[in-house]
Amino acid sequence: MRPxxxxxxxxxxxxxxxxxxxxxxxxxxxxxxxxxxxxEKDCDTREFVALARRLKQMLEPHRVPLLINDRVDVALACGADGVHVGQSDMHPKDVRTLMGGKGLLGLSVETMEHVREAETLGVDYLGVGPVYATSTKPDHSEPWGLDGLRRVREACSLPLVGIGSVNAENVASVMRQGMDGVAVVSALCSADSPEQAARHMFASVESVRRNG
Amino acid sequence: MRPxxxxxxxxxxxxxxxxxxxxxxxxxxxxxxxxxxxxEKDCDTREFVALARRLKQMLEPHRVPLLINDRVDVALACGADGVHVGQSDMHPKDVRTLMGGKGLLGLSVETMEHVREAETLGVDYLGVGPVYATSTKPDHSEPWGLDGLRRVREACSLPLVGIGSVNAENVASVMRQGMDGVAVVSALCSADSPEQAARHMFASVESVRRNG
Incomplete structure (x- = not known):
């Protein structure tokens, strides 16, 4: 099934x-x-695995894939559907080897150099961020902006996911830069109703996917 | 080869x-x-793997086994000889599964309950600590003391390694409680000459192993 x-x-x-x-x-x-x-960046491994297993169990019936950030050991222990790594995390080629060739592999890209290199690494998709300046990751690099997303889209054939301060107001603009999706942190985690917030954002994503 | x-x-x-x-x-x-x-507790994964590979390459010709603390992903990526976990790290049974049944597996024990449970987990050895109060791990649990090491020795058939403020002065006393070895952090890492410090401590270990 195509992710x-x-x-x-x-x-x-x-x-x-x-x-x-x-x-x-x-x-x-x-x-x-x-x-x-x-x-999870500051979590003991045992707790991380337990949380990952609870999430995997909840997501499985919905057929929503679970990816683990950085930690291949946790991904393997919980039977996750993939791993997402940043530029300081395990190298994508090492991740592939440890995952036995199975599963989705995502990579965060912060520069055009990362984008060009990514095409040679056998990853499944790129997280392009931050789109905007963000408080979730205070040490983030220079924002791409909408123009930057467009440049990545033109330079790269991999599926692209925009990340970094994407919310209900800007989701359509981000999608219109040729993104395959948007990655969202606080606009969903901190929403009064994560369900309503997701429904609202998903409608915008679908609208752009159908009508451009 | 017996470790x-x-x-x-x-x-x-x-x-x-x-x-x-x-x-x-x-x-x-x-x-x-x-x-x-x-x-390594605060290290990016990519740097951790690179360091582990350098260590493995250096140790290999000496036939000195390299174990990785907590991180099975790093252990698999660098071809380490085993993994050591604490009570908050990945569960030993999960580690065994991910390691494919190969490699040494050590577990830190801080209470007699941990010791009794450890016998059922298929681990290769126990790190018994802290022997003494230690500044290396400020959040450590109640020290075992020499009496505690003796009680663990009497309760358990696994190889035992005493850890926690073991140094040149107390190494012989620790070994005489029936330990199979001593684990050392600062007495070697911070020694003016790690080589001389190791030689001195190893002589004490050998002396107790031969003469009691």
Whole structure:
């Protein structure tokens, strides 16, 4: 089955307003999220694996793929559908080897040099970010902007997902730069109703995918 | 080949006094270190893998096994000889599965309950610590003391390695509690001469192993 990158939720427990992460993700999935990435940067491995397994169990019946940020060990332990890595995480070629050739592999790209290199690494899609300046990742690099997304689209044949301060207001503009999807953190994790927020954003994604 | 736990170096880059970690470990191995565990808690995965590969390449000709703390992904990527986990790290049974049944698996035990449970987990050895109160791990649990090591020895048939403020002065006392080896951090990483410090400590380990 061809993966649907349309509305891609990247988790951040700190942004869930004290709610259980699995509940927040479940609500967002009811609203239309098509893919989930579990990102945990300061979590003990045992807790990370337990959380990943709970998410995987919840997502499985919905056929929504679960990707794990950075940690191939956690991905393998929970039976995730893939791994997403950044430029300081495990090298994509090493990830492929450890995953036994199976699963989705995503890579974050912050420069055109990253984009050009990515085409040679056998990754499945690129996370292009940050689209806008973002507070979720305070140490982020120079934002791409809408023009930057367009340049990446023209330079690269891989599926592209825009990430970085994508929200209900700008999702259509981001999609119109030729993106295959948008990755969203706080606009879903911190929404009063993650389900309604996801439904609203997914409608925008679908509208651009159908009508441009 | 039966692993030799005699003088087991656990790395801490922050304690290497600005020296390159691989150089420090190489010197300690010349002095008699029999096993090395790479422990990195705040390191990007790509850097962790690169460091692990450098260490593995240096240790291989000496036939000194390299274990990786916590990170099975890093262990698999660098071809390490095993993994060491604590009680908050990946569960030993999950580690075994991911390692494909190969390699050494060590587990840290802080209580007698951990020791009793460990016998059912298929681990190869236990790290019993802290022996003494230690500044290397400020959040450590109640020290075992020499009496505690003795109680673990009597309760458990697995190879045991005492860890936590083991140094040249107390190494013989620790070994005499029936330990198969001692794990050392700062007494080697921060030594003026890691080679001489290792030689001195290894002589004490050997003396107790031969003469009691």
């Amino acid at each position: 649907d990158y349309g509305l891609y939720l990247v988790t951040d427990r700190a942004l869930c307003l004290g709610r259980d992460l699995v509940d927040v993700v479940a609500a967002a999935v009811r609203g239309g999220v098509t893919m989930v990435q579990l990102r | 030799d736990y005699g003088l087991y170096l656990v790395t801490d880059r922050a304690l290497c006094l600005g020296r390159d970690l691989v150089d420090v470990v190489a010197a300690a191995v010349r002095g008699g270190v029999t096993m090395v565990q790479l422990r």
